[in-house]
Amino acid sequence: MTATLIDGKAFAAEVRQKVATHVTRLRDENGITPGLAVVLVGEDAASQVYVRAKGKMTTEVGMNSFEHKLEADTSEGDLLALIAKLNADPSVNGILVQLPLPAHLNEDLVVNSIDPAKDVDGFHISNVGRLGTGQKSMVPCTPLGCLMMLREFHGSLSGLNAVVIGRSNIVGKPMASLLLGDSCTVTIAHSRTKDLPSVVRAADIVVAAVGRPEMVTGDWIKKGATVIDVGINRIPAPEKGEGKTRLVGDVDFASVKEVAGAITPVPGGVGPMTIACLLANTLTATCRANGLAEPEGLTA
Ligand SMILES: NC(=O)C1=CN([C@@H]2O[C@H](COP(=O)(O)OP(=O)(O)OC[C@H]3O[C@@H](n4cnc5c(N)ncnc54)[C@H](OP(=O)(O)O)[C@@H]3O)[C@@H](O)[C@H]2O)C=CC1
Numbered sequence: 001m002t003a004t005l006i007d008g009k010a011f012a013a014e015v016r017q018k019v020a021t022h023v024t025r026l027r028d029e030n031g032i033t034p035g036l037a038v039v040l041v042g043e044d045a046a047s048q049v050y051v052r053a054k055g056k057m058t059t060e061v062g063m064n065s066f067e068h069k070l071e072a073d074t075s076e077g078d079l080l081a082l083i084a085k086l087n088a089d090p091s092v093n094g095i096l097v098q099l100p101l102p103a104h105l106n107e108d109l110v111v112n113s114i115d116p117a118k119d120v121d122g123f124h125i126s127n128v129g130r131l132g133t134g135q136k137s138m139v140p141c142t143p144l145g146c147l148m149m150l151r152e153f154h155g156s157l158s159g160l161n162a163v164v165i166g167r168s169n170i171v172g173k174p175m176a177s178l179l180l181g182d183s184c185t186v187t188i189a190h191s192r193t194k195d196l197p198s199v200v201r202a203a204d205i206v207v208a209a210v211g212r213p214e215m216v217t218g219d220w221i222k223k224g225a226t227v228i229d230v231g232i233n234r235i236p237a238p239e240k241g242e243g244k245t246r247l248v249g250d251v252d253f254a255s256v257k258e259v260a261g262a263i264t265p266v267p268g269g270v271g272p273m274t275i276a277c278l279l280a281n282t283l284t285a286t287c288r289a290n291g292l293a294e295p296e297g298l299t300a
């Protein structure tokens, strides 16, 4: 058996197109252009690539993109002052501080200084609490993108067994909340889970967010299960030439696709959906800030 490929890249393009249509309407009918501010501290090469891609897609959907690149040794006070300025700026509807931050900066403090209404990552303690209690919130982009793909593929998720591998605040935990919200029976697995393969074998839906290249193999997967691969791992690819690398997920695509019913690829799966959901969240935040109706199908 070969699994159906869930094409995140194509789906993300559709989401961005929907966002662009709403942005045009906001401009024409309300004279509003949503603005997204991205703050990058330090020179991490991978982060720079990602920030550039976000900036390009932000302007492509007709939003304003504001990039703030700060030195790696920026003080906490200077970073908090920038965030305060962005919080107060009416042309900024969304604020994203690229994580991880350099070690001398307190991530919780920084994230919780963002105005929750502009917290398009959904990492602020108030948004986390709202999501956990089923109140309207900003929903973290990566889990939201996974949920959109699952809903598109399955229709209803009600009663399905979902196993989320990974319990980070940015992926695993919010993913589990969203799946519970859609009435899945949810198990969260992590590095202390006993006999992970047999836990995963019970799942109709597997979301792998571990950060270990190709860890989940075909013999862990129930026949016909849906597998969402969040992992982004760069590994050496000597076959492409000396010093070359390639991107792989947390799922061993080759063996899993023979057993699963559906699977997302890496690249071209969750990654593009994450950026599309960031733009969707920025649009949602703009509508809420202006007391306008929210676009349908772009939030949880
Ligand atoms: N596509 C996208 O848009 C995004 C992709 N990512 C990618 O997703 C992956 C996960 O990211 P993130 O959640 O931030 O990672 P973290 O490192 O914060 O969390 C990893 C989780 O995996 C668990 N884990 C580690 N090793 C094992 C193991 N051997 N067996 C079972 N569980 C294990 C850890 O358990 P414990 O808590 O016990 O230590 C932890 O809960 C990474 O590859 C990252 O690059 C992340 C964000 C966005």
Ligand SMILES: Nc1nc(=O)c2c([nH]1)NC[C@@H]1CN(c3ccc(C(=O)N[C@@H](CCC(=O)O)C(=O)O)cc3)C=[N+]21
Binding pocket: 049, 050, 096, 097, 098, 099, 100, 121, 141, 142, 232, 247, 266, 267, 268, 269, 270, 271, 272, 274, 275
């Ligand atoms: N505050 C914050 N919010 C984030 O959402 C956030 C973050 N910090 N820090 C880093 C992680 C990682 N992340 C990715 C998003 C898109 C791709 C993506 O588009 N990947 C492409 C491939 C890109 C490539 O070729 O390198 C794909 O999977 O097809 C990857 C990774 C968001 N993150």
